[in-house]
């Protein structure tokens with residue numbers, strides 16, 4: 356497969372979709388991004404790195420951080436993590452409050468905001484400064500020491516993050532948050548604010564494609580079985596109430612973020628990152644989904 360040729364042609368084909376998406380506006384600092392931007396990168400386990408579009412432009416990874424935070428925390432804390440958060444798709448928007456009360460403060464899965472807050476609470480108990488620990492992991496796995504938080508975006512989200520605060524306080528009332536809610540939110544917003552470009556993100560995903568062993572840092576980040584588990588949850592829950600459509604159209608474990616990025620994993624072969632800040636109604640990159648659909652459809656590669 357000529358990956359470079361394929362992604363260059365995909366970048367051309369998705370251009371008409373760029374105008375159809377809208378950047379997230381509930382975090383004002385994200386609303387300023389023009390939707391007329393696109394980038395895609397593919398990192399392969401045999402050392403290839405292919406990119407097209409605005410591949411050097413860093414963007415806020417937002418909820419894509421949840422996949423790495425889960426990997427880091429599961430590796431350290433182990434199976435006990437699943438006593439506090441489920442593994443089932445929610446079928447609800449990522450920031451929904453309704454299910455949580457019916458289900459006694461145990462979030463459906465680690466990728467909706469409530470679940471990621473629980474994982475972050477566990478990460479704080481394991482690592483102390485959980486957002487800095489995540490930043491270190493992403494620096495090591497991308498091979499790029501300049502990766503950092505975006506404090507303007509983190510502050511913008513903190514100022515408008517009332518739904519996340521509500522989720523945090525509700526779960527605290529159910530005894531599913533151990534630490535302070537303010538500290539928890541600060542770490543969560545900082546992790547979401549991390550900026551990376553598609554090249555860096557695709558490289559950082561390689562350990563998920565390589566059964567937990569990183570070809571970038573040389574570290575065994577996860578056991579083979581844990582890498583399977585994270586990929587399974589990405590497939591079923593990584594794009595929220597659009598997970599069924601992503602599985603149908605893309606056929607890969609994916610994790611999206613409201614910054615417009617999507618990370619997709621083809622186990623045993625490659626990691627793919629796309630970015631375009633215009634979102635669809637369910638909070639996933641509109642052109643990003645179009646690009647991933649074309650990538651797996653034209654290449655014939657997917658987990659199925």
Ligand code: DON
Pocket residue numbers: 416417418419449450468512519544547611612613614638639
């Ligand atoms: O908590 C939030 O709402 C954001 N920091 C992250 C949400 C997000 O990226 C959802 N992804 N599609």
